[in-house]
Amino acid sequence: MKFLRRCLLLIVLAALAVGGAAVWWLQAPLALAADSVEVSIEPGTSPREVANLWSQAGVRSNAFLLYEWFRWSGQARKIRAGSYQIGQGTTPRALLDKMVRGDEVLANVRLIDGWTFRQFRAELARAPDLKQTTAGMSEAELMAAIGAPGLPPEGRFFPDTYAFSKGASDLVVLKRAHRTMQRQLAAAWEERASGTPLKSMDEALVLASIVEKETGVASERGLVAGVFVNRLKIGMPLQTDPTVIYGLGPSFDGNLRKRDLQTDGPYNSYLRAGLPPTPIAMPGKAALLAAVRPDPTKALYFVAKGNGTSQFSDNLADHNRAVNQYQR
Known part of the structure; x- marks a missing residue:
């Protein structure tokens, strides 16, 4: 009987020791091969593979222990795909919490108002944290890939700063920029002025792109749009250099x-x-808003003054005088 009690006591003590070691390990900082370690987890990656990725990236802990912790916690299947970064002092518990929350490290790419689609693609190609999956695609193939087959790509992407998970496909940014432009264009179209000569959202998008390229200072954007709307109403050619340049x-x-x-x-x-x-x-x-709701004006002409602003004129005689003053 005494022997049995001693055996039971040893088992209990061993269990407590193991449990205490496990608690200590979960709360102790992981040893890292560098000041920070980064891992990208693709959708569908298993918990065991996630543990291996961290070990391969520089977490100096047995991958089997990491996997067993993920599994034992009951949250292994809640690990989210994404790009994660940990630094010195991160514990196994904190590592798992980060992945379950989806607390990713993000990169971003900025797309500038007035850029062409060619400039847009070049900027995406320069982004070091984007996976380049569209480089070999034609414009038609790319538009089909984002779910907009048959549409020309020019003007269909909204200029903004887009954050993304490191290692994400460039298609992720393209899809988001396209969806954002659709929303922004639809919202602007709802604000259109009565009597606009524009017949559709597509026409509004075309005019907005011209206004974007022709505006020297933001305060004149509505007047620039007003000039072009006035010309459209009377059937006068828009006579704008940026369209010719684009055609070249x-x-x-x-x-x-x-x-x-x-x-x-x-x-x-x-x-x-x-x-x-x-x-x-x-x-x-x-x-977009200026194109559908321009400033009220009678002007049919404008000419750059050379300081970023423009001189607006209601008739050709005044315009010619402005051209002589500011251009010749």
Whole structure:
């Protein structure tokens, strides 16, 4: 009987020792190979594979122990995909909590108002934390991949700063930027002024892209839009250089020549009345709103003063005088 009691006591003590060691391990900082360790977890990664990833990345703890902790906690299946970073002092408990919360380390990419789609793609390609999955795609293939087949890409992505999980696909950013533009455009269209000559949201997007490229200072955006709306109402050509430049494409060398203005094409707004067939850039929210609700004005012309602002004129005679004053 005494022997049995001693055996039971030893078992209890051993269990307590193991339990105490486990509690100590869970609360002790993990040893790291560097000041910080980062891991990207793809969707569908198993808890065992997650433990291996941390061990391979520089967590100097047995991957089996990590996995057993994930499993024993009952939260192994709650680990979220994403990019995670831990630093010195992180405990096994804190590591699991971070992954269950989805407390990711994020990178971001900034897309600028007035950029073309070509500039947009180039910026995504330069983002070091994005997985490049669209580099070999044509524009048509890319638009199909984001769920917008048949649409031209120009102007269809909203310029903003987009945060993403490190290692995410560039398609993630493209889809978000496209959805954001759809929402912003629809919201602006709801605010359109009565009597606008614009017949659809697509036409509003095209005009907004022109306003974006033509505006020197933000305070004049509504007046610039007003000039173009006035021209559309009377069937006057928009006569705006940015559309011609866009039509020239990569061949444009920074110098717009007289022959360029005299060469017919779908984007030559000097020779063709109405809007060009597609947007010419990515307009921001302010340009979208200006296109559908421009400032009231009788002006039909404007010319750059050379200081970022413009001189607006109601008639050709006044405009020619302004051109002589500020341009010639």
